[in-house]
Amino acid sequence: MTPRERRLREQAQRHRLILTTAREMAESEGWDYVTTRRLADRIEYSQPVLYQHFKNKDAIVHAVALEGFAELAAALRTAREEAGDPQEALGAVARAYADFAEHGPVLYEAMLTLDPGEDTGEGTTGAAGTPAPLADVLAEIRQAVEPVAAGRDSGLLTEVLWSAWHGQAALTRAGRLRPDPARRRLAALTDALLGPAAQPV
Numbered sequence: 001m002t003p004r005e006r007r008l009r010e011q012a013q014r015h016r017l018i019l020t021t022a023r024e025m026a027e028s029e030g031w032d033y034v035t036t037r038r039l040a041d042r043i044e045y046s047q048p049v050l051y052q053h054f055k056n057k058d059a060i061v062h063a064v065a066l067e068g069f070a071e072l073a074a075a076l077r078t079a080r081e082e083a084g085d086p087q088e089a090l091g092a093v094a095r096a097y098a099d100f101a102e103h104g105p106v107l108y109e110a111m112l113t114l115d116p117g118e119d120t121g122e123g124t125t126g127a128a129g130t131p132a133p134l135a136d137v138l139a140e141i142r143q144a145v146e147p148v149a150a151g152r153d154s155g156l157l158t159e160v161l162w163s164a165w166h167g168q169a170a171l172t173r174a175g176r177l178r179p180d181p182a183r184r185r186l187a188a189l190t191d192a193l194l195g196p197a198a199q200p201v
Contacts, residue, residue, distance in 0.1 A: 015053050017043055019067065022060050026106045031061065031114060061110050068111040069133030072100050076140035086147035090194065093144040094165060094186045101169035102182075112166060138162065148194050157193060164189055 001009075021043050025034045036057055040047045054060045079096035083089035101108045130138075142158040149157055168185060171177045177185075 011053075014045070014049070018045075018050060018053055018060065019063055023064055023107065026064075026110070031106065031109065034060075036060075061114055064107065065111045065114075066131055066133050068104070068107045069131065069137050071107075072097070072111070073133060073136035073140050075100050076137065076144075080140060080144050086144075090144045090148055090190055091187065093141060094161070094190060095183065097141075097165045098169060098182060098186060101166075102172070105173055108169065113170075145194075150194075160193065161189070 018039065022034055022039055025039065025042065034057065036047055036050055039060070040050050043050075054063065075096045076093050079092040080089045083092040138158055141162055142154055145157050145161065146154045165186075168177065168182070168189075172179055172182060
């Protein structure tokens with residue numbers, strides 16, 4: 001291994017350690033507890049070393065959020081591919097989304113609630129600068145929607161479902177919705193949007 005390769009590997013390891021530790025601290029104490037000073041103390045690096053990787057806390061949260069979207073996209077893809085038919089696939093994707101938000105609330109908060117900081121433009125797609133991992137999430141939802149959209153605008157239905165799933169996850173976490181019928185609410189939403197009664201005549 002050349003000195004340059006060794007240096008790049010060490011940089012990648014530090015980068016990974018910073019993100020992993022930030023997530024662990026947030027899961028334990030919440031994102032308000034995570035500061036660059038506490039993070040530097042926890043990983044035993046000086047703050048200048050940390051700033052070589054991230055310019056501030058918002059940049060760290062942004063990087064964590066991108067990781068979360070990538071993990072969510074993978075979970076949705078697995079749910080979709082393992083389903084037996086298109087209707088089942090959409091239900092499986094809906095449940096996978098809800099489970100992800102429920103079991104990783106701190107990560108989900110970083111993804112969709114907290115200000116992720118200024119995007120540098122890296123890893124983005126489209127005119128609006130949509131982060132590539134988020135685009136992957138939307139693509140997975142759309143792939144589950146298209147087979148049952150019956151000629152309707154699958155992009156629009158994807159946005160409606162995503163916003164509804166996020167709303168349910170946020171309201172459930174805030175205690176505004178009962179947690180017990182969450183699965184039935186997901187099924188009712190799918191039926192209302194894509195069931196026979198909603199098909200064009």
